[in-house]
Amino acid sequence: MSKPFPLQTLLDLAHTHSDSAAAQLGILNKHNREMEERLQLLLEYRREYTANLTRMATGGISSVDWCNFREFIEKIDAAIVQQNQAVEQARNNVLAGQHHWHAQQRKVKSFDTLAERHRQVELKRESVQEQKEQDEFALRSFHGRRLAMG
Numbered sequence: 001m002s003k004p005f006p007l008q009t010l011l012d013l014a015h016t017h018s019d020s021a022a023a024q025l026g027i028l029n030k031h032n033r034e035m036e037e038r039l040q041l042l043l044e045y046r047r048e049y050t051a052n053l054t055r056m057a058t059g060g061i062s063s064v065d066w067c068n069f070r071e072f073i074e075k076i077d078a079a080i081v082q083q084n085q086a087v088e089q090a091r092n093n094v095l096a097g098q099h100h101w102h103a104q105q106r107k108v109k110s111f112d113t114l115a116e117r118h119r120q121v122e123l124k125r126e127s128v129q130e131q132k133e134q135d136e137f138a139l140r141s142f143h144g145r146r147l148a149m150g
């Protein structure tokens with residue numbers, strides 16, 4: 001009978017950590033996409049608002065409306081700057097999550113390699129034991145026939 005892999009608990013734990021890191025990376029990727037989508041919405045909103053102002057300006061625009069437009073554009077620009085920072089942070093988090101997941105994958109691979117080596121050693125040990133038992137059986141059988149023949 002083969003011996004169990006002595007590091008099986010660590011292998012199982014490495015698989016659990018790898019699965020957890022993969023799930024976390026999925027969450028980080030989703031958050032990154034959401035941050036990029038918000039940025040695109042802000043940029044599109046700014047373009048639309050600017051296009052509306054351009055249309056309005058062709059017919060003339062009051063100074064109050066112009067000031068309101070400038071203030072609003074400044075607020076949108078500030079939101080765009082803030083969202084760019086959020087996108088950059090989300091991208092950095094994704095990169096960190098990828099590095100963490102890759103590190104966990106390397107651990108799993110290392111333990112899998114050790115487990116495979118253990119399995120190969122055990123198979124060889126079992127094969128040697130089986131061959132030894134067959135040789136002993138053959139030797140007893142041979143001696144038994146010799147004694148019977150006299």
